[in-house]
Amino acid sequence: MGRIPCCEKDNVKRGQWTPEEDNKLSSYIAQHGTRNWRLIPKNAGLQRCGKSCRLRWTNYLRPDLKHGQFSDAEEHTIVKLHSVVGNRWSLIAAQLPGRTDNDVKNHWNTKLKRKLSGMGIDPVTHKPFSHLMAEIATTLATPQVANLAEAALGCFKDEMLHLLTKKRIDFQLLQCNTNGVQGNASSPYIATKHDENNDTIERITLGFSRAMQEPGILPPNKTWDSTGATSANFAGTCAYLPSSVNAFLCGPSSFGNEVALSPWSQSMCTGSTCTAGDQQGRLHEKLDHENGEESQGGKEIRNGSSFFNTDCVLWDLPSDDLMNSIV
DNA sequence: AACGCCTACAACCGCAGGTTA
DNA sequence: TTAACCTGCGGTTGTAGGCGT
Incomplete structure (x- = not known):
């Protein structure tokens, strides 16, 4: 029936x-x-x-509803709570007087998700893209590395291409400034958008391949900086990529001033997942000691399509504190 | 001015769980 | 006990308006 x-x-x-x-x-x-x-x-x-x-x-x-723009504080709350409870919009909205789950959901989908992506943070896991990419890299055997870029693009293609088309200037800078690893400084970069995208995919593939095949390509203790990260074989790839791609692969620390210095991003990125130095340390630790395996102490809360590692302290608050305040 | 694209947001859909008769 | 009904929720779609070309 x-x-x-x-x-x-x-x-x-x-x-x-x-x-x-x-x-x-x-x-x-x-x-x-x-x-x-x-x-x-x-x-x-x-x-x-x-x-x-x-x-x-x-x-x-409903007369008690608040209409209009979300304040910074409200956005902050949404991101924090989303990192803990995922797409539980009603739960999140309950912490924001005058906002409905629909409001929160729409605001997340139209603004906050993109904002996080633009900061190099995966909006589903709230981890830096670089962190996720490193995890992917460690799970693949070297012969599979040629597929890594494709896998990465499957995950982040939209965000990458979005940034690539917005930050074309980075390509030109790359062509002029790289020390011959990829670029040809003598020839100006002239290409259609389509060519640009295809070219980028090739660059990423090549970069991954080289990084995975040449583990010692960068000094082992080089600190994470704006030109690339050294935490994993994967991270060396950043050195070969346009800065706009670096932004995705290497996390917020590699962004230009526009993003990295905004009060919003600074305030949002107070936690370990967003702080380059600490991030690198954790990444090192994870890669060195866990070798890509699931953390033994890491409790995962699976919730539909998203999951959250509660060992990962996000923003300023440990996940447990957030959960306690809600439940 | 016309057109296409993008964004924001309102509204709809279908499912799940709780309540009622 | 159970079918019918009610409500809440999250995902998805539709659309109006702004903007650039």
Whole structure:
């Protein structure tokens, strides 16, 4: 037996609500409350599904709702909580008075996700891309390394290409400034966007291959800096890549001033996953001692498609503190 | 001015779990 | 006990408006 529909689809209006409908719904709820959503549209004289009325009320008409821009503090809270509970929008919204789960979800999908990506942080795991890439690299045998770039692009292609197209100047700088590893300083970089992307993919592939095949290519204790990281074989790859790609592969520390110096990113990146030095240390530790295996003490909370390593202290607060404040 | 692209956000859909008769 | 119903949730889609070309 199939589930019955919540309403007669034929007799209900869909799409944008009119001010008249809003008035009818608001005044009805003001008088009778929100019991039994199925009856509300009928009693309020609305040709709407009860579910539609409920959504309209909870997401838009409720008098206690806050409309307008999210403040920095609110964004900060969302990112922090998301790093702990994942896409539990209702849980996150409950910590933000006047905001609905839909508000939070939309704001995350349209702004915050991209903001984190732009800072070199994977919005799903809240780890730097470099960290994830290093983990991928350590799980592959050397013969497989040729596939690594493809795998990486599968994960981060959109973000990479987005940045590549925004930061074309980096290519030109690379051509002029590299010491002959890849670029040809004598020939100006002229290419279509398509060529640029394909070329970048080739560069990444080559960079990964070289880094994996030549473990001693960089001094073992060289500190993480703006030209590349040395924590893993993978990280040496950064030295061969355009700075815009470095930004993704090597984390926030390799970004230009535009991102790295913004108050937002600085305030957001107070935790170990975002601080280059500490990040490198942890990465070293992880790579040296765990060799790519799952941390034995690392408790993973799986939640749908995302998971969070609670050993990884994010932002300023340990995950447990966040969870305790919520639960 | 027209067009296409992008962004932000409202709204819808389907599922899961709780409640009720 | 269980089917019917209600509500909440997260994912996805639709669309209006802004912007650049």
